[in-house]
Amino acid sequence: MADHIVLGAFRIQFSFVFLLSFTTLVVLGDVPGTAETSVEGKARIDREAIVRRFNPVRRHSSPLGQGGEGEVTPLQIGNGDFAFNTDITSLQTIHPFNILSSWGWKEDAYPVGRTKEDIEQYQGATWPNQHGMQVPYDFGGPPDLEAYLRGSPNRANLGRIGLVVLDGDGSSTSQDGDEPTANGDVKPIEIRPENIHNATQTLDLWSGILTSRFELFGEDVVVRAAVDMGSDTVGISVESKLLLQGSGKGRKRRLGLFIDFPWNEGREKFAAPFVGYWNETEKHITSLSFVSGGSSSGEEDEDGKVTGGGGRKVARITHREYQTTSYAYISGSFDITRDSPYKHRYTILPSSARSTTLSLSVHFSPNALLNASSIPSSQRIFTSSRDGWRKYWEESGFIDVLTGSTDPRAEELQRRIILSRYLMRVNAAGETPPQESGLVNNGWFGKFHMGWKTGARWPKMTDPSGRSSPGELNNLLIWQQPHPLVFAQYELRSVQSPLSALTTDERTRKEREVLEKWRPVVKETADWMAEFAWFNETKGTYNLAPPIHVVSEDTNPNRTYNPAFELAYWRLGLGLAEEWFERLGEEDASRSRWREVRENLAHLPFDKERGLYQIYEGIESDFWMDEKYTSDHPALVGLYGWLPPTDGLDTVIARKTAEEVWKRWNITNCWGWDFPMLAMSAARQGNQAKAVEWLLHPLFAFADAGMPIGGARVPTPYFPGSGGLLYAVAMMAEGWDGFELDEGRAVGREGMDYRQAPGFPEGWDVRTEGIDRAL
Template sequence: MGVLRSSVVAIALSSILLVAANNSGSIDRHAVVSRYNPTRNASSQSTPVQVGNGGFAFGADVTGLQTFLPYATLSSWGWKNDSLPAGKTQTDIDNYEGAQWPSHGRDVQYMFDGEPTMLQWMIANPNRVNLGQVGLLFSDGKGNAVNVAETDLAEVEQDLDLWTGTISSSFVYQGKKVTVKTTSAQSSDAIGVTVTSPLVESGHLGIFLDFPWNDGSQKFAAPFVGVFNQTSNHTTTLRNGRGLGRNVQAEISHTQVNSTFLTSVGGDGFAISRVSPSAHRYNILASNHRSSSFSVTVAFSAARLKSIPQPVDVANESKSVWTKFWSSTGFIDVHTGSTDTRADELQRRIVLSRYWLRVNEAGDTPPQESGLVNNGWYGKFHMEMVFWHLAHWALWNNWELLDRSIDVYSRFLQTSLQRAQVQEGFASGARWSKMTDPTGRSAPGEINELLIWQQPHPLIFAQYDYRAHKSRATLNKWKDVVRETANFMASFAWFNQSSGFYDLGPTMYTVAEDTNPNITRNAAFELSYWRFGLDLAGEWFKNLGEKAPSAWKQVTDKLAPLPVENGLYAVYEGIEPDFWTDPTYINDHPSLAGLHGWLPLTANVSLDIAKATADKAFTSWNISNCWGWDFPMLAMSAARNGETDQAVDWLLHPLFEFDDIGMPVGGVRVPTPYFPGSSALLYAVAMMAEGWDGSNTTAPGFPSKSKGWNVRAEGISKAL
């Protein structure tokens, strides 16, 4: 973000906060946040306590480090490719073509099917790397490690100070008190650690580093990423002494296949040694035996660093950035003054979701489903989930965070144009991928190739950006992305000579991914989203003072009507009339409820039918199989339809779970955490608290104060 834009945002936001303060009295933000500082007395077997900066995160067990449980250190940049399958070359990968399926009188080239080993390699690569383990070293006083278990510790306490991003851990070992402070740098990918104990002074306590082997053999690597017992698959090399960056006393290079990652260590003076030539574990002990305190910085990078911060600088930067985050952007208080006892739990989820998403989902690429806690889908991210992961930043006015990754649409524009040309034969238009990585390459797979609801997403982000920064510069910034997104959407809609309408599909998958793509035509949600997106694109070019391509209006004017069965919207045109009782169609994401809730009322949707359809979904869908963002989406539907009690019920549904530190539980579908649940919660709460286009009451999505809800919002923007 440029200096000018930062200043404009700061001035505008200050004005918003001042108005809110004058109207209702400013929220005591520190008190609200601190109320929910997580505490633990033992390590969790499923989720770590983390520090991080959005593109880098360090997961800790109850010691404040990774002493007993090898939680991950993940980043947005740490990726590697596995060795190619036997007998295959890079040329084979580059020349892969996949399957051809007939569609509307011509063959379409899709990236699925083919030789299994090569196909799986392309799906699993590149994969995200656990950069390394940092733990407490319990020593015999002569530099040798001794085996200690968590059960050997007494008086264990851990606290995460959300306001400063500081983990404070303490315990007693062999009668000696140990305290550990852990923070993360915000402008570099490093942690600062301070260990204080008489055991440091006596040489019985230090720090160890260890490095795992990572590969694409597991679609889900949770709760831990990488393995530590395949040491022959990779190499590490220690370098110390002169010639390193400023403040760097030791550097370890870790090579896996053709990728090398560096770990740089500095801080107080220390001695470092490799445990054995066949291991990748390094022991670090303080050089000063007259001090009970030992502080180090451990930094991770893909290239040699010119300098690393001192531990105290890491701690100070963490405090400064986190204090600013909590103090100067959007904030919602639903607890203070509320008499509904559930307000406390909802506030806990709000505050902790804000922290975890700031740690895990504010990097320079969109996040994967589990953020930087563990790996799902090989660590790759999903473009259809970008809305759920990132749109909340816009409503909470965290543009400096959203700007880090939302230019992914500009970065991926050329590969998306090529995809539409090669795959569909379209002369223009960008087909955004589904499952991808920082290269923008689409991972092969039938669902990956045939899903379409990610296509309008950039039009939503562009609109929010223009609302927040109404300028010619914003219009030009998004111009190419808006044009090519809409060009693809118009080209994808095929004119049906029999009906006189433009159809969507076949071939396509719906949001729920549970219909036959070869017969799925005119899915209700996708039709509504298509109309909304094309209308936004047309308005964009009107604001530019330029004429939009005529094809856009031709499609919107003649887009097929949403399918209706028995007075309710149907999943897609031609579906069996009794689909509401068929588990095949009511067992996954209930997107029909999103027609008026997630989306505003579009020109091709009847409000009465949308409301009736949502009510039917509330009672007939298999809610026991819903997960993650489903519940906030249902809440948004209830809120827009005036059912505010139901909206809160959905946000606090027993199956929409958050663990003891506020991480969203994956449930039976995916490992924990599943962060789209957190980000969708924040989007829904912002919408319910501040409202949406056309709403004109305070907190229109929440029950009234007479029903026990006192809701105050500062610096929150309305939803579309």
């Protein structure tokens, strides 16, 4: 995952979606040891064999799976900033799956009667805070402005690329009638699922290359696709006799490609599985030209066709949506024709009538290229994908729970680990933070839950400009505030770890670089946390007081006082900030202030009668019986699980509280990262069997290609589930601070006895390479 810090403006790019996976499966450089032997003297993990064992294979193209059941999920290729989502053809022939990017955002038109000044001067409601001050928030303003600010900008679907079949002479044939195209011909054949026979689609995880093989109108077709690891470019190769002019058994038909462009608009909070509107063609504009080195050398003729010289050429399609312009560059040996002046669909055919291969690169960009010849060829893209993915799998941390395990569930857990690692790399390793559904579809209008902003208050739902979206939850949630302090700590640990294979001098230098790099983030984040904590002179404690929303988002924000999870996370975060500046050798007013607040934070809310921790101080004692409080994120188990023990935490009470959660919580309403958090809690308690049960709980489901099922609350995929799984597995495999190995056993600071892989029970033989302990 990328980080991006700019001094002065103080911008940071990170996301909770990737928090749980980033903090554990950190790339540590070359894993030490020879090709045959690991650093412990054991045989190295056969990474390639394990990865390829779980290559997704599909044989149908129903978006609802075989028989119309299951989740609508594509097979996906990408590089973290750009993703190409495909159907059974390894393209978007049958289903309009999305092409999404980090940069592809569209501004909508202002509400009727509104101006730019109205947007800039938006004011929400004013609520009193714990000091009695009236604080303005970004919610409760005019409804039309709130709706605009939530939905604009929205993440845009850049286009659709698929197969098309035409008559053998290059004209087109329709299944639905004789509607003329720009050439006076009839429209193309729309390929349907029933046209495709004997299909097999394979995603090779080790190389990132998709391959589809099937029969179409009596001829074999092979399609391969891959994404360049260094640019927003997809490489496509099609092989078939149907590409020949006048081919096809029983009837002359010719195979080609189409590229189409939708209208994007922020109408829906969740746009899934498909993004954009394909029938509102009058609202946007596309134009076609032939370019060389960035200068136009050919324009559309009256028939919508662009011609150029032989050999490799580059066509540019300019797409204008309201005030947003983007570009698609098509590079290869081809001819291209616009289907109709009233549509935004273009047909691409081999420039040679005798070719049985069509190879193209399609590059998407927010800017016109100065040198279009720099677009990589499809062959270069396939090489880039192979090299990039091999390096990713070989040089980052790796966990093998399968090879030596006797528990039959190891196969499924290993599948989830491998596919989650692949999908995290595709969706959560870019220049901007990922949204919950990554680059698959749009949730929350495509916006992410943590972004950059002047200052150090890390908001919940932002766009690339840093603007927070209106909403009570967006403004009053505070539990995400310490996240950057954890990010910083894990990057520092990756440098300090003996697994990094650095020399002493290199380690010292890199450690200093990391300390300096994160200095402003740590300082400003912790300063805000210390300032937010309100000092109650009567009690002599610092408190987290109303109005606030807790992580479960199900309490009254004006009555929520000293929530347990947030208090513990505040303690952890401020302590990490103190340690950071101690390593820097600096003692200033900020560090003293952080220490004062941390040492005098309110105690965790505790029900003396039940002997259990509470969600927040003052909550009714029978909240355990009220579904209003027990039907969302069970954050109480995070006190001693995801979070390490913090000052003042009683681990015996924490265990009893977690066990009560297991009995009383409405688990049927849990989703995503709830289950890894439950697993981490069970692991720290020494209940390894329960930890594995939570990770493989029936409600914590992953589709055939590894996408975590969202359920009724959020669309699929819900990638916090993937990140949570990876963090939990790594922690359970390699352990956490506070226990020491002794002849294959581990003894925790509470005296509990663990196996060498402390979160796994008997029957599991777990091996790790390049993984460090959790906090």
